[in-house]
Amino acid sequence: MIAAPQVTTLRLPALLSALAVCLAAPAFFVLLTPWLGWLLLAIGVGTAAWSERRGAASAFSANPGEPSLTRDLSLIALGLLIVSSVPLAAELDNLAMLRFTLALGGAVAVPYLVSRFVYRDRAISFPWRGGGRWGRLHWTWLIAVLVLGWLILPFYFITSGVYLNWPVVDSPELIARLFVGVGAVGIWDELFFICTAFALLRRHLPHASANILQAIVFVSFLWELGYRAWGPVLTIPFALLQGYIFLRTRSLAYVVTVHLLFDAVVFAVLVHAHNPGLLPFFLV
Incomplete structure (x- = not known):
């Protein structure tokens, strides 16, 4: 990855273009209105291209070595289009799991390949180890997550009834499928929302702004997946924290570990909710 200098000044044209692209996520995943999502993506990428041609944003202007806002937003838009091509309701049959695998995998792989081989700017990378060994604070946070x-x-799941957004898991096979599905989606979340969307947004916006925008996309996806009712009260802080942790650690391994520990509890709660008494260590 060719690292861009940290952006400290908020450029309004870049912010508005990026906001339009990111607002396509609630259009797709919350409102379930594809035409509105397509319109917002077109507005976001289109205004970025217009601004760049007029020299109001970073690329195609005085310094051709700076990252292109149009290209980077087009990569996020491409990923969103691929994810939105399939329904995201949690299902565990073979066809549904294959559909998820192809759509979610494509949403990470296609933008990466376009960036690497078409744009040739290596804007997307997956820094596994990042900033080095984990210290006491890292391990303390992992315990705190559990x-x-x-x-x-x-x-949350039981009193709100949102566990019903996931299929009943009342056999060893279904429980195993749920375990694989929850874990795989958790890993994908970090590959797309953090290593793709957040990384691309940070090339043009201050870290705080980029983190808020990636959280909009993150939380919208989780809403359609099933985290509804008052779920955003949990998922918004989680998305923002994951972005902040990635900034501090530069480690995909660490944010994935945090997410998988959280999802391990999600998995256990769903099994518990559908099979009362099977896991007696929960308070609800």
Whole structure:
């Protein structure tokens, strides 16, 4: 990846273009209105191209070595289009799992390949180890994630009834499929929302702005996946924290570990909710 200098000044044209692209996510995944999502993507990428041609944003202007906002937003738009091509309701049959695999895998792979071989700018990378060894604070947060998940998630899933957005898992095969599905989607979340969307947005916006925008996309996807009712009260802080942690650690391995620990509790809660008494260590 060719690292761009940290952006410290908020450029309004870049922000508005990026916001339009990111608002396509709630159009696709919350409102379930594809035409509105397509329109927002076209507005976002189109205004970025117009601004760049007029020299109001970073690329195609005085310094051709700077990253192109149009190209980077087009990569996010491409990923969103691929994800939105399939329904995201949680299902565990063979066809549904294949559909998820192709759509989610394509949403990461296609933007990466376009960036690498078409744009030739290596804007997307997956820094596994990042900033080095994990310290005491890293391990403490991993334990805290498990404790917080154990305290909060059963109350959320069961009292709100959102566990019903996931299929009943009442056999070893279905429980195994749920385990694989929850874990795979959790890993994908970090590959797309953090290593793709967030990384691309950070090339043009200050970190805080880029993190808020990636959280819009992140939370919208989770909404259609099933985290509804008052789920955004949990998923918004989680998305923002994952972006912040990635900035601090530069480690995909760490944010994936955090996410998988959280999702391990999600998996256990869903099994517990559909099979009361099977896992007696929850408070709800």
